[in-house]
Amino acid sequence: MAAAPTPTLVLLPEWGAGHLMSMLESCKRVLLRGGRAFSITLLVMRPPTAQATSQVEEHVRREAVSGLDIRFHRLPAVDPPADAAGVEDFIARYIQLHAPHVRDAVAGMSCPVAALVLDLFAAPMVDVARGLGVPSYVFMSSTGAMLALMLHLPVLHRVVTVGFDELDGEVHVPGLPPVPPECLPCPVVDKKSPNYTWFLRLGDSFMDATGIIANTADGLEPGPLAAVADGRAVPGRPAPPVYPVGPVLSHGSSASKKDSSSEPPHQCVAWLDAQPPASVVFLCFGSMGWFEPAQVVEITAALERCGHRFLWVLRGPPSSKSGAGAPDGSEHPTDANLEELLPEGFLRRTEGKGLVWPTWAPQKEILAHPAVGGFVTHSGWNSVLESLWHGIPMAPWPLYAEQHLNAFELVADMGVAVPLKVDRKRDNFVEAAELERAVRCLMGEEGRKAREKAAEMRDVCRKAVEKGGSSDAALQRLSEALHDGAVPPTI
Known part of the structure; x- marks a missing residue:
């Protein structure tokens, strides 16, 4: 008798690395788990920019030679919406245009489908899964706090009758301390925005999923996860089961590469090797983080005055070739021209105590280094998890998306960060004196x-x-x- 075909997990990630890789790594853990045979089928959307397309293809090439049972199904191209009113509106609408192609791809599978695993922005496609008779899971690449807020947002929408930016008081999110309105995620602040409308819809769609896979852990966010599990997030309607499987990180990959080759360490790591333990503050702001010249001047003043050793990953503004003005908000920085960006004499005055690195840097390796004692970060969730994995305290400097809520949680709920006052009305500007204070606090008593x-x-x-x-x-x-729910799609 022929063996039964292996069930497959069908994944639909958003194209950003923080979404795609954390979803794929989570599902690879399912694939590798002993006694449960699965394959993975990754549905690949064509990203809306050339640079994002190149990055996705690089991920695909790497996974294709991993030796794991991962298959790739490229969906037909769709025309991006031309009238999107914001980043989140664009991403959600662009993904939703793929719904017929996702349906055809899943319906055409030649093996049982364990589930359709959807990016949080693709959550409305739970309807596609339901129509095909297969289970659906939403993958939450952000925090449990963000999950609690998204599920609770329809309740807040009814209770709070003004825009959150007009609210006189705090916002109550189940499982969190009272949240100041200025700490809410960017897409949620303005109720009149199409981005806000999408987040309402996404939260509703989460509730219709078979389950929610979350890149967090019970011990990291006990309050928000308990609020979802016990029904406080959506009173009167039980939420789907949540599976906190994180932190999902590619642990040790850099170290293993280093050990298995004769290549010298990265220049940033070599510089850290010469620094005392826990003496360096690391400043890095993610794959899309860059600053205008006026902000760079404030940072240099703060670093000079505080006197602490520092490693600063400084990126230059996007160019038109790198995606400036990209409809999905993926304005990728360029390599910085330090002579143009930095004040005259800064590098000379800080020589030996600081290193300014103008291009990509190996963040995981840097955070793992014993010389690093603190992290000034944009508080993107993947960066936060990497920092916590190595026990590094933070000073959060949120820039976009849900990062303001992440920063609030790190300080007010987890207690793993010192506060840094960010002026949202001035494009998240931070004065030199405030950054100096935060760095002194982070690195001192x-x-x-x-x-x-x-x-x-x-x-x-x-x-x-x-x-x-x-x-x-x-x-x-x-x-x-997943194993119990695997079924052939029905058309």
């Missing part, structure tokens, strides 16, 4: 509690993914649910 909490969270992260840990147990439950 005032930051001791944040350092202790970050060390605790390092242990929480590592225990969660160990055999028998909370995330390992969630992965086991997810694997069983």
Whole structure:
């Protein structure tokens, strides 16, 4: 008798690396789990920019030679919406235009489908899965706090009758301390915005999924995850089961490459090798983080005055070739021209105490280095998880998307960060005196509690993914649910 065909997990990620790779890594854990045979089929949308397309294709090439049972199905191209009113509006609408092609791809599978796993921006396609008779899971690449807010947003929409930017008071999100309106995610602040309308719809769609896979851990965000599980996020309507399987990171990949080759360490790592333990503050702002010249001047003044050793990844503004003005908001920075951006004499005055790096830097390797004692970060969730994995306290400097809520949670709920006052009305501008204060606090005695909490969270992260840990147990439950639910699509 022929063996039954292997069920496949069909993945529909958004094209950004923080979405695509965390979803794929999570589902690879399911694939690799002993006793549960799955394959992965990645549905590849053509990104709306050439640079994003190149990055996706690089991910595809790398995974194609991984030796794992991962297949790639390229969806037909669609014309992007020309009248999108904002980044989130564009992304959600562009993805939704692929719905007929997703339906055809899943319906045409020659093996049982364990589930359709959807990016959070693709959540409305739970209807596609339902129509085909297959389970659907939303992958939450952001925080449990953001999940609680998205599920609770329809309730807040009814209760709060003015725009959140007009609210006199705090916003109550189940499982979190009261949230100041200025700490809400960018797409949520203005109720009149199409971006806000999409987030209302996305939160509703989450509730119709078979389950939610979250890149977090019970011990990292007990409050928000408990609020979702016990029904406080959406009173009167039970939420789908949530599977916190994180932190999902490619642990140790850089170290293994370094050990298996004769290549010298990256220049940033070599510079850190010469610094005392926990003496360096690391400043890095993600794949899309860059600053105008006036902000660069403030940062240089702060770093000179505080006197701490620093490693600063400074990127230049996007060029038209790199995606400036991209409809999906992916304005990728260019390599910085340090002579143009930095004040005259700054590099000479800080020689030996600081390194300004003008291009991509190996963030995971840097955060793992014993010389690093603090991290000034845009508070993107992947960067936060990397920092917590290594027990590094933070000073969050949010720039876009949900990062303001992440920053609030890091300071007010987790206690792993020191506050940094960011002026949202001035494009998240930070004065030199404020950054100086935050760095002194982060690296000095005032930051001791944040350092202790970050060390605790390092242990929480590592225990969660160990055999028998909370995330390992969630992965086991997810694997069983997927295996039991695998069915041939029905047309």
